[in-house]
Amino acid sequence: MAHWLIKSEPSSYSWDRLVADGCTNWSGVRNFTARANLKAMKKGDRIFFYHSNEGLAIVGICEVAKEAYPDPGDETGRFVQVDIAPVAPVPKPVTLVAIKAEPKLADMKLVRQGRLSVSPVTEEEWRLICRMGGVKA
DNA sequence: GCCAACGTTGGC
DNA sequence: GCCAACGTTGGC
Numbered sequence: 001m002a003h004w005l006i007k008s009e010p011s012s013y014s015w016d017r018l019v020a021d022g023c024t025n026w027s028g029v030r031n032f033t034a035r036a037n038l039k040a041m042k043k044g045d046r047i048f049f050y051h052s053n054e055g056l057a058i059v060g061i062c063e064v065a066k067e068a069y070p071d072p073g074d075e076t077g078r079f080v081q082v083d084i085a086p087v088a089p090v091p092k093p094v095t096l097v098a099i100k101a102e103p104k105l106a107d108m109k110l111v112r113q114g115r116l117s118v119s120p121v122t123e124e125e126w127r128l129i130c131r132m133g134g135v136k137a
Numbered sequence: 138g139c140c141a142a143c144g145t146t147g148g149c
Numbered sequence: 150g151c152c153a154a155c156g157t158t159g160g161c
Binding site: 030031032033113114115 | 142143144145
């Protein structure tokens with residue numbers, strides 16, 4: 001199973017809102033690298049939910065509920081969306097500061113390519129961040 | 138609110 | 150197909 005990280009500004013769509021909604025379509029991605037990642041997602045893959053601009057931390061874990069399908073909001077028909085559902089909150093949100101302070105996470109896409117909104121997370125990174133966040137395995 | 142990074146667009 | 154201009158993202 002692959003792991004991923006998606007970002008959202010809490011002011012536009014927060015973790016709390018995802019929990020309240022139970023499921024949502026992750027649309028509006030207009031970046032080819034991010035799109036490639038969306039397309040690679042498989043049902044059941046786990047995803048870190050990161051709050052950008054405010055909070056700056058990984059606050060929750062969600063999963064792919066439906067694999068990539070066309071984003072109806074995209075007039076060009078080139079982009080896709082997936083459906084995601086919340087799995088569990090991260091008890092101790094893992095901040096960007098903490099991630100940057102951890103040498104083992106220095107190569108994370110989140111750090112290396114800050115603007116990418118959908119990025120892959122390696123197995124090692126996933127486990128370490130879960131530990132840092134107090135997530136039970 | 139500013140600014141740096143970087144991806145996309147469009148003219149040539 | 151290259152490259153400059155532009156727009157957007159996101160950390161600070």
